[in-house]
Amino acid sequence: MPQSLNVLMGTKFKMVLGYNGVNDINLAMERGEVQGRGGTWLSIVTWCRKYISERRLKPLIGRG
16 A cells, blocks of 8 residues: 555655564554554544544545
8 A cells, every 4th residue: 555655646655565464563653663554544533543432543545
């Protein structure tokens, strides 16, 4: 998702590779190792309910 946005919309997201799954990425966000993650709204709602309920989620692109 971030790479597509860089190409299509001119954003400048820097991708960090090497995490072994969504749980590792979420933990990296909590540790401050990364500043976010890309994904579809369904993916975010499924894996990040805690961030939504705590109002810690800041979507950069909204639903159409």
